Amino acid sequence: MAGVAVSTTINGDSVEYLCQPDETLLDVLRDRLGLTGAKEGCGTGDCGACSIILDDRLVCSCLVLGAEAEGRRVETVEGMAHGEKLHPLQQKFLEHAALQCGICTPGFLIAAKDLLAKNPDPTEEEIRFGLAGNLCRCTGYDKIVRAVQDAANVMKGA
Amino acid sequence: MNFDPRFSGRKFASVGTRPIRPDGVDKVTGRARYGADFNMAGQLVGRVLRSPHAHAIIRKIDTSKAEKLNGVKAVITAADLPDLTDGDAGMYDILDNCMARTKALYDGHAVAAVAAVDARTARQALKLIEVDYEVLPHVTDVDEAMKHTAPVLNDAVFTEGLEQKPVKPSNVAKRTQYGHGDVHQGFAQADFLVERSFKTEQTHQGYIEPHACVASVSSDGTADLWVCTQGHFVYRQHCAQLLGLEASKLRVTSSEIGGGFGGKTHVWAEPVALALSRKAGRPVKLVMTRDEVFRASGPTSATSIDVKIGARKDGTITAAEATLRYTSGPYAGMWAELGAMTAFACYKLDNVKTVGFEVLVNRPKTAAYRAPSAPMAAFAVESAVDELAKEIGIDPVDFRIRNAAQEGTRASYGPVYGPIGIGPTLEAAKHHPHMKAPLQVNQGRGMACGFWFNFGGQTCTDLNIGMDGTVSLAVGTVDVGGSRASLSLVAAEELGIDYSHVKAIVADTSSLGYNDMTDGSRGTFSSSMATISAARNAIKILRDRAAQMWDIPVDDVVWENGQALARGEKYGNLSPLSLKEIAAQSGKTGGPIAGHSELVADGAGVSFATHICDIEVDPETGATRVLRYTVIQDAGKAVHPTYVEGQYQGGAAQGIGWALNEEYIYGKDGRLQNAGFLDYRIPVCSDLPMIDTQILEIPNPNHPYGVRGVGETSIVPPLAAIANAVSNAAGVRMTHIPMSPPRILAAIDAERG
Numbered sequence: 040m041a042g043v044a045v046s047t048t049i050n051g052d053s054v055e056y057l058c059q060p061d062e063t064l065l066d067v068l069r070d071r072l073g074l075t076g077a078k079e080g081c082g083t084g085d086c087g088a089c090s091i092i093l094d095d096r097l098v099c100s101c102l103v104l105g106a107e108a109e110g111r112r113v114e115t116v117e118g119m120a121h122g123e124k125l126h127p128l129q130q131k132f133l134e135h136a137a138l139q140c141g142i143c144t145p146g147f148l149i150a151a152k153d154l155l156a157k158n159p160d161p162t163e164e165e166i167r168f169g170l171a172g173n174l175c176r177c178t179g180y181d182k183i184v185r186a187v188q189d190a191a192n193v194m195k196g197a
Numbered sequence: 198m199n200f201d202p203r204f205s206g207r208k209f210a211s212v213g214t215r216p217i218r219p220d221g222v223d224k225v226t227g228r229a230r231y232g233a234d235f236n237m238a239g240q241l242v243g244r245v246l247r248s249p250h251a252h253a254i255i256r257k258i259d260t261s262k263a264e265k266l267n268g269v270k271a272v273i274t275a276a277d278l279p280d281l282t283d284g285d286a287g288m289y290d291i292l293d294n295c296m297a298r299t300k301a302l303y304d305g306h307a308v309a310a311v312a313a314v315d316a317r318t319a320r321q322a323l324k325l326i327e328v329d330y331e332v333l334p335h336v337t338d339v340d341e342a343m344k345h346t347a348p349v350l351n352d353a354v355f356t357e358g359l360e361q362k363p364v365k366p367s368n369v370a371k372r373t374q375y376g377h378g379d380v381h382q383g384f385a386q387a388d389f390l391v392e393r394s395f396k397t398e399q400t401h402q403g404y405i406e407p408h409a410c411v412a413s414v415s416s417d418g419t420a421d422l423w424v425c426t427q428g429h430f431v432y433r434q435h436c437a438q439l440l441g442l443e444a445s446k447l448r449v450t451s452s453e454i455g456g457g458f459g460g461k462t463h464v465w466a467e468p469v470a471l472a473l474s475r476k477a478g479r480p481v482k483l484v485m486t487r488d489e490v491f492r493a494s495g496p497t498s499a500t501s502i503d504v505k506i507g508a509r510k511d512g513t514i515t516a517a518e519a520t521l522r523y524t525s526g527p528y529a530g531m532w533a534e535l536g537a538m539t540a541f542a543c544y545k546l547d548n549v550k551t552v553g554f555e556v557l558v559n560r561p562k563t564a565a566y567r568a569p570s571a572p573m574a575a576f577a578v579e580s581a582v583d584e585l586a587k588e589i590g591i592d593p594v595d596f597r598i599r600n601a602a603q604e605g606t607r608a609s610y611g612p613v614y615g616p617i618g619i620g621p622t623l624e625a626a627k628h629h630p631h632m633k634a635p636l637q638v639n640q641g642r643g644m645a646c647g648f649w650f651n652f653g654g655q656t657c658t659d660l661n662i663g664m665d666g667t668v669s670l671a672v673g674t675v676d677v678g679g680s681r682a683s684l685s686l687v688a689a690e691e692l693g694i695d696y697s698h699v700k701a702i703v704a705d706t707s708s709l710g711y712n713d714m715t716d717g718s719r720g721t722f723s724s725s726m727a728t729i730s731a732a733r734n735a736i737k738i739l740r741d742r743a744a745q746m747w748d749i750p751v752d753d754v755v756w757e758n759g760q761a762l763a764r765g766e767k768y769g770n771l772s773p774l775s776l777k778e779i780a781a782q783s784g785k786t787g788g789p790i791a792g793h794s795e796l797v798a799d800g801a802g803v804s805f806a807t808h809i810c811d812i813e814v815d816p817e818t819g820a821t822r823v824l825r826y827t828v829i830q831d832a833g834k835a836v837h838p839t840y841v842e843g844q845y846q847g848g849a850a851q852g853i854g855w856a857l858n859e860e861y862i863y864g865k866d867g868r869l870q871n872a873g874f875l876d877y878r879i880p881v882c883s884d885l886p887m888i889d890t891q892i893l894e895i896p897n898p899n900h901p902y903g904v905r906g907v908g909e910t911s912i913v914p915p916l917a918a919i920a921n922a923v924s925n926a927a928g929v930r931m932t933h934i935p936m937s938p939p940r941i942l943a944a945i946d947a948e949r950g
C-alpha cells in the first residue's frame with residue numbers, strides 16, 4: 040500500500056511523516072515519531088489511555104487515522120510541561136499520588152487539561168463525568184479527582 | 198553480626214512521611230517506558246494465532262502458506278517449543294498454555310505464532326495458517342464441570358487428596374481440607390443456623406497495560422528479554438527452562454509495569470516471543486491486544502460455595518463449615534485451597550471445617566488476582582455471618598467483634614496468630630461516623646471483614662554509596678505502585694540521611710541476585726527488610742572508614758543521624774563525620790562503600806481489614822449506586838501513607854467492580870462474548886464516590902519497622918460488604934456476584950413472589 044504524506048503540528052512543532060492509509064494516529068505517534076507517552080490500553084476507544092487533543096478536541100488517538108492529522112494541531116502529554124516546569128496538573132498528580140502504575144496518567148492528564156480548558160471551575164461531579172472516558176484500575180480515582188480539583192484551584196489563581 | 202529483623206519500636210524521621218516518588222516526573226511527562234514503549238533495531242512484529250474453539254483436538258497445522266508470504270520471518274507451533282520440562286507437571290502446564298500441544302483447551306488458546314516485518318504482514322500471515330480442529334464438547338461452568346456427565350478435559354487427571362485414587366479421571370483436580378474441632382458437635386450446640394449457597398463469576402484483573410515484551414535471542418545462546426512483569430527473575434527461570442537456555446545467559450529487564458494485580462506473574466507470550474526470535478534470528482516485539490488479554494491471560498476463578506454457620510443465642514459461633522469449588526482453567530491450581538484457608542480466618546472458632554475443590558474448565562488458566570481466592574470465600578462467609586447476626590438479633594459489628602480472632606487464636610488454616618488487627622479494625626468501624634450516618638429509602642448499609650496472609654520470600658538488595666554521598670538502591674522487586682518511594686524512605690531512615698539523596702531503581706536479572714515475584718503484598722515488606730539489612734551492612738563499613746580517618750578503634754565509633762560519632766570523653770575534640778565526608782574519602786580508605794543483603798524475608802504479618810459501604814438500589818431497574826465507602830485496614834507501619842491509602846482505595850474500587858458489574862460471559866459455544874472494556878465494564882470515575890481510608894498500625898513483630906504487606910487485603914471485603922448493603926437496601930439476600938441489575942431485579946421479583 041502506498042504511504043500517505045502528512046504535514047501536521049505536534050505540540051507546537053511542524054512535523055511531516057508518511058503513514059499507511061489504515062494506520063492509526065496512535066501508531067504513528069508511538070511507532071513512527073517515538074512519542075510513546077500516549078498508550079494503547081484497548082485500541083477500541085474504551086480506555087482513554089491514548090487520549091490526545093486534536094484541534095482543541097479531546098479524542099482517542101486509537102480511533103483517529105494518522106492521515107487525518109493533516110493540517111491540524113495535535114497535543115500530547117509530551118507537550119504539557121515547559122522545559123523543567125511541569126504543568127499544574129502534572130505537579131498536582133505527583134503531589135496527590137494520583138498515579139500508582141502510571142499507565143493511565145498521560146491520558147488522564149490530557150483529558151483533565153481539556154476539561155479545565157472548557158470548565159475551569161468544575162464540581163466533583165463534573166470532574167467525575169468529565170473523566171469518565173478514562174479508565175484507571177489502580178487508584179479508585181479518589182486521588183485523581185483531588186489532584187484535578189487542586190490543579191483547578193492553582194490554575195484559577197494563576 | 199546477623200541481621201535482626203525484630204520490631205524495635207524506634208522513632209521515625211523519614212518513614213511515615215509523604216514525599217513525591219522518584220519515578221514520578223517520568224510518569225507524568227510520558228517519558229517512563231512501559232512494556233510496549235521499548236524497541237530494538239531490526240525488530241520484528243510477533244502475533245499469535247488463537248483457537249476459536251473452547252475444546253478441540255488439533256489434528257494438523259499447515260503453516261506453509263504463511264511461511265511463503267513476503268515479509269514473514271518465522272512461523273512457530275508447539276513443535277518449535279519442544280518439551281524440556283523433564284517431568285515437571287507445573288512447567289508442562291505452563292508450556293502447554295503458552296502454545297497448545299495436542300488440544301486447544303479454551304477459546305483464545307495459542308496454537309501458532311508468526312514474526313513478520315510489520316503488523317499488517319503478521320496479521321495476514323495468521324490468516325494463512327490452516328488448523329484442522331476436531332471440536333470436542335466443552336464445559337465452562339464450575340458446577341457442571343464437576344458432574345459425572347461433563348466432558349473431561351484431561352484424561353490424566355485423577356482427583357488428588359482423596360483417600361483412594363479414583364478409578365476414573367475427572368475435572369476435579371484436587372480436594373483439600375482445613376479446620377479443627379468437630380463441626381457436627383458444634384452445630385448441635387447452635388441455637389441458630391444459617392446455611393446458604395453462593396456463586397461468583399469470573400473476573401479479570403483489568404490492568405490497563407496489555408502484556409508486552411521484546412525478545413532477542415542470539416545464536417550464541419545469550420538472550421535479552423524486556424517485559425512488563427511482576428517478577429522478572431521468575432520469568433527468567435521459566436523462560437530459560439522452557440527454551441533450554443542457561444538462566445544466567447538470559448537477561449530479563451522489567452519495564453515500568455502498567456498494572457498487574459497478580460496477572461503479570463505468569464509467562465504467556467514471553468516464551469513465544471523468544472522462540473520466534475530464535476527462529477527468525479532477529480528481535481521480536483510481541484504485544485497482546487485487549488481482546489487477547491481477556492481471552493488468553495489469567496483471570497480469576499469462578500466459584501460456587503456452600504456455607505453453614507451456627508451460633509448460640511448469646512452470639513457465640515459454635516461451628517462453621519464451607520465447601521468451596523473454584524475453577525482453575527484447564528490446568529490444576531491451588532485456588533480453592535486458598536479459599537478454604539482464608540474463608541474463616543477472621544474468626545475464633547472451636548469447630549471449623551473447609552473443603553476445597555479445584556475444578557478444570559474450558560476457560561483460560563486462572564492466575565492470581567490480588568489476595569487470590571479470598572474475596573469469593575469472604576463474600577460467602579461474610580454474607581452468612583451477616584444473616585446469622587440478623588437472625589440472632591445482634592448488631593452485625595458486635596457479632597463479629599464477639600467472634601473475632603485474637604492474638605493466640607488458632608487460625609482456621611492452622612497457625613496461631615501473633616498480634617493482629619481484626620479486632621481493632623472492627624472497633625474502629627463501630628465508632629466510625631460512617632456507621633451512624635442516616636440512610637434514605639432504598640439505601641442500605643453493609644460491612645464485612647477480610648483477611649490475607651501476606652508473603653515474604655527471597656529478596657536481594659544492593660545499596661551503593663557514591664563519592665558525593667548520595668545513595669543508589671538497587672532492588673529486585675518490581676515497583677507496582679510506588680515501592681521505590683517507600684524503599685528510598687527506608688534507606689534514608691536507616692542511614693539517617695535525607696530522602697532526596699536516595700535513588701531507588703529496579704535492577705535487571707543480571708545485575709542482582711534472585712528475587713521472588715512482587716506478589717503476596719511482599720514488595721515493600723520484604724525489600725524494605727533487605728534494604729534495612731543492606732543499610733546496616735553499609736553502616737558497618739562507614740564506621741570502619743571513620744575509624745580509619747580518625748585512627749581510633751572501630752568499636753568506639755557509633756552511627757547516629759547520618760554521621761559517625763567517636764564515643765567517649767577522650768575523643769571530645771573529634772567532630773562528627775557525615776556520610777558525605779566519609780564517602781568523599783572512600784578512595785583513600787579502602788574503596789567503594791556498599792551494603793548488600795540477601796535474605797528470605799520470613800514473618801510477613803497477616804493483614805485484616807473491615808469495610809463499610811452504603812448502596813442505593815433502584816427497585817424498578819435493579820440499578821445500584823455506591824454512595825459512600827470506607828476502608829479500615831491494618832498496615833503494621835505505613836511507610837508512605839499516601840501510597841498505602843492508594844492501595845486501600847484501589848483494592849476497594851476493584852472489589853466494587855467485581856461485586857456489581859464485572860463478569861466473563863460465555864456463550865453456549867464456549868466462546869467469550871465480552872472480551873473488551875466496552876462489554877466488560879470496569880468502574881469509571883463517575884461510578885464511584887471518594888473512598889475514605891483509615892490506616893491502623895499494629896506493628897508486625899517480625900519486621901524492624903513493624904511493616905506488614907498492604908497491597909491485597911483491600912479487595913477481600915468489598916464483595917461481601919456490598920452484597921450486605923444491597924441485601925439490606927433491597928430487602929432480599931443476594932447470593933450471586935456480580936449483582937448486576939438483572940440479577941437484583943430477579944431477586945426482588947422472586948422475593949415478592
Ligand code: FES
Nearest residue numbers: 080082084087101
Ligand atoms: S487505546 Fe484508545 S481508547 Fe484505549
Ligand code: FES
Nearest residue numbers: 139140175176177
Ligand atoms: S495508575 Fe494504574 S491504571 Fe491508573
